Amino acid sequence: xxxxxxxxxxxxxxxxxxxxxxxxxxxxxxxxxxxxxxxxxxxxxxxxxxxxxxxxxxxxxxxxxxxxxxxxxxxxxxxxxxxxxxxxxxxxxxxxxxxxxxxxxxxxxxxxxxxxxxxxxxxxxxxxxxxxxxxxxxxxxxxxxxxxxxxxxxxxxxxxxxxxxxxxxxxxxxxxxxxxxxxxxxxxxxxxxxxxxxxxxxxxxxxxxxxxxxxxxxxxxxxxxxxxxxxxxxxxxxxxxxxxxxxxxxxxxxxxxxxxxxxxxxxxxxxxxxxxxxxxxxxxxxxxxxxxxxxxxxxxxxxxxxxxxxxxxxxxxxxxxxxxxxxxxxxxxxxxxxxxxxxxxxxxxxxxx
Ligand code: SF4
Numbered sequence: 001x002x003x004x005x006x007x008x009x010x011x012x013x014x015x016x017x018x019x020x021x022x023x024x025x026x027x028x029x030x031x032x033x034x035x036x037x038x039x040x041x042x043x044x045x046x047x048x049x050x051x052x053x054x055x056x057x058x059x060x061x062x063x064x065x066x067x068x069x070x071x072x073x074x075x076x077x078x079x080x081x082x083x084x085x086x087x088x089x090x091x092x093x094x095x096x097x098x099x100x101x102x103x104x105x106x107x108x109x110x111x112x113x114x115x116x117x118x119x120x121x122x123x124x125x126x127x128x129x130x131x132x133x134x135x136x137x138x139x140x141x142x143x144x145x146x147x148x149x150x151x152x153x154x155x156x157x158x159x160x161x162x163x164x165x166x167x168x169x170x171x172x173x174x175x176x177x178x179x180x181x182x183x184x185x186x187x188x189x190x191x192x193x194x195x196x197x198x199x200x201x202x203x204x205x206x207x208x209x210x211x212x213x214x215x216x217x218x219x220x221x222x223x224x225x226x227x228x229x230x231x232x233x234x235x236x237x238x239x240x241x242x243x244x245x246x247x248x249x250x251x252x253x254x255x256x257x258x259x260x261x262x263x264x265x266x267x268x269x270x271x272x273x274x275x276x277x278x279x280x281x282x283x284x285x286x287x288x289x290x291x292x293x294x295x296x297x298x299x300x301x302x303x304x305x306x307x308x309x310x311x312x313x314x315x316x317x318x319x320x321x322x323x324x325x326x327x328x329x330x331x332x333x334x335x336x337x338x339x340x341x342x343x344x345x346x347x348x349x350x351x352x353x
Contacts, residue, residue: 003210008153009177015206016186021193023050024057026185033181035109036067038134042126043094047087047299050192056085067109070095071102079261079332086335088262092255093121111135133181140172141184145191151223152195155212159224195219233302235274238267238294238337240309240344241282247322249282249312250331258298263331265340266320270303277308284314290347296336303336307343 003011017029025041027033040060044053059081064070070078075095082091097120101109109130110116116127131137147160150170156163175183194201202214213219241249250263268280281287287308294305312318323331328341 005173006177008207008210009174009183011206011210012174012186012190013179013182016182016189019189019193020185021050021189024054024061033134035130035134037061039067039097039109039122039130040070040094042129042133043090043121044085046090046126048085052085056082066107067098068102068107071098073098075261076332080330083262083332084335084338088259088332088334090121092261096120097122109134111137113137113139129184132175132184136179136181138172138176138180140168141175141187142168142171143188145189145195146171146184146187148197148223149187149191149195149207152200152213152219153207153211155216155218155222157222157224159226161226163223231297231300231302232272233304234270234272235304235306236268236270237274237277237280237306237308238265238340239281239287240265240290240307240340241285241318242309242311243322244311245324247324248328249318249320250323250328250333251320259334259336261332262334262337264334264337267305270305274306281308282310282312282314282318285310285312290344292343292347294336294339294343296339305336305340307340307347309344 020026020029022028023041025037041053041057044056060070063081064073073095075092078095079088079091082088082094085091100119101107111131111134113124113127113131116122116130117124122130125142128139128141129143131139132141142164147164147167150156150167151160151163154170156166158166171187174187177183190205190207194205198220200214200219202208202211202219205211205214208214211219213222243249249266251266253259253262253264255261266280266282268275268277277287287310290307290309292307294307296303296305325341325345328338333341
């Protein structure tokens with residue numbers, strides 16, 4: 001049976017009103033969405049799942065309950081609160097965006113996706129999502145869940161990302177029917193709870209009678225994705241340098257680039273081959289290689305780090321700051337460096353493993 005966009009929209013909104021997921025950033029039934037909460041959550045949800053975001057969102061809104069409060073925060077406090085979420089350019093852009101909204105826009109987020117896109121850290125997807133969810137603007141929202149749901153609903157076999165323009169048009173057609181913000185979130189919820197990647201629960205789906213992929217028995221094969229390039233592997237070394245009082249040396253990464261502005265233990269550059277350690281190892285101590293390695297996956301490459309420990313005997317000053325290991329949590333350490341600290345800790349506890 002062929003359904004109109006309006007019929008599809010009515011079916012899904014009826015389901016959403018009964019089965020919507022509850023999140024701290026999401027308005028309840030009949031409530032107006034808070035643009036600050038929507039913006040903050042959408043930035044956090046870029047590249048990060050909802051389960052991991054909830055605690056960070058609650059912590060941020062407890063410390064900085066509105067955009068003016070966030071604009072007034074120290075940049076380092078924002079980076080430290082973000083530590084562990086990854087993709088740290090998001091935190092720097094978040095703070096820059098809060099300052100612009102607070103000082104140049106009287107604390108009001110624009111509702112127009114074109115204006116939202118001019119703000120730091122807000123790309124086309126995030127602008128469309130904020131405009132739809134916070135301001136009920138009919139803008140074409142397309143995340144991974146919505147791509148999957150619409151690919152199946154219309155049995156689109158063209159591989160992603162080539163199919164994105166067609167999916168965006170289909171998304172807009174549905175969102176424009178009624179309650180744009182709820183419709184966008186309803187498609188996200190359908191993809192997250194019933195129309196899941198491996199085993200869609202079609203019998204419970206409000207779109208089952210309309211779904212082309214279900215009727216053709218190909219739901220589990222969609223969406224088709226273009227073959228990805230293999231992810232390159234890089235290697236490097238990191239130095240855990242301690243002082244006699246047990247403090248460990250940290251330094252700040254350059255503001256621009258990967259993990260920009262975050263803290264780290266000194267180390268070598270990362271590349272295809274392990275570099276000569278001598279130019280990068282802080283001078284004045286004997287280095288000992290710890291057993292094992294630390295592995296971490298970035299979006300565009302995998303990294304394996306060798307870890308070296310040594311005690312500083314040098315009297316002259318050394319670039320960086322000394323921090324007691326128990327207080328590392330107070331610094332903006334990315335997940336990679338937290339893994340390094342955990343590795344050192346495990347090796348010290350189990351020296352013979
Ligand atoms: Fe997804 Fe199945 Fe619903 Fe189609 S019927 S949208 S495949 S859950």
